[in-house]
Amino acid sequence: MTIPPSANDIQTRQTIVRLLSSMASAKEISQYLKRFSQLDAARFAVVKVGGAVLRDDLDSLTSSLAFLQDVGLTPIVLHGAGPQLDDEFAAAGIEKQTVNGLRVTTPEALAIVRRVFHAQNLRLVEALQRGGARATSIVSGVFEADFLDRATLGLVGEVTRVHLAPIQASLQAGSIPVIASLGETTGGQILNVNADFAASELVQVLQPYKIVFLTGTGGLLDDQGRIIDSINLSTEYTDLMNQPWINGGMRVKIQQVKDLLDKLPPSSSVSITQPSELAKELFTHKGSGTLVRR
Ligand code: X2W
Secondary structure, three states: OOOOOOOOOHHHHHHHHHHHHHHOOHHHHHHHHHHHHHOOHHHOEEEEEOHHHHHHOHHHHHHHHHHHHHOOOOOEEEEOOHHHHHHHHHHOOOOOOEEOOEEOEOHHHHHHHHHHHHHHHHHHHHHHHHOOOOEEEEOOOOEEEEEOOHHHHEOEEEEEEEOOHHHHHHHHOOOEEEEEOEEEOOOOOEEEOOHHHHHHHHHHHHOOOEEEEEOOOOOOEOOOOOEOOEEEHHHHHHHHHOOOOOOHHHHHHHHHHHHHHHOOOOOOEEEEEOHHHHHHHHHOOOOOOEEEEO
16 A cells, blocks of 8 residues: 555554554555545544543543544644533532533633633644644634523533634644644633534534544443444434433433534535544544444
8 A cells, every 4th residue: 555655654554554454455545545645634634522522531532532643633722621511610619510411601600711721722732842843832713603691501611613724724734633622702701612512513514524533431331331333313313312321411412413414515524533543534434433424
């Protein structure tokens, strides 16, 4: 197989070839590489990284993303910071309050949200740079937002417009855009935006070839705690949502993925996996984690 010229370090090339050939045939991997390389950079992949992944799996995440850059591909990364916010709220003695999974955000809480998002963003960018990758920190300028429900949720935003210029600039420089899910109103008020919602808005604008959610669990789990390979929403959605073993978090996730896929072309799919499986998900027919189709 041919590795694009950006993988110019012999050792990196050898590692890549070894890693890939252990997952699937060279022919299979080459097909995907070729397909991805022909796409416009902004159409390759949006990877949403949950805060739990940043906390528990930063090394795998960093090497998986750097690996993509080694083979000449630049994913667009959007991250959350949920568990880190929980910790900081607890440390500040602020009680966590959520409505439908969204964090009620007072002005005092927003100060923490901004600080934590900046810190987590920088943590990932610096880890990528230490791992030899190029990465650009983007904590503002992408998500224009409006108050979602000011009376109930306070300083929480829903995205009204996505500005691609900062992302395009990063991609043109061959640098991985690492985006925090903070929004800003036209009046300049910063708002806390749920990272899955922000990812969904970004994906609707970009319509990338691959949409990947990296989570701590590495996929959606069945009643035995095993990862479900694939879900076809058109035939399985109602049945799945009626299962007693589907827990609250998973119900919300399935609902969010369905809402997202409903707004995308019928051929679209969403992959839910873990960082160490990202290359397998992207470059093999079998994939990894859970593939959700419409
Ligand atoms: C989220 C933003 C962080 C997030 C929050 O405050 O927790 C709202 O709920 P994960 O790690 O991707 O869940 N915002 C409004 O979504 O992070």
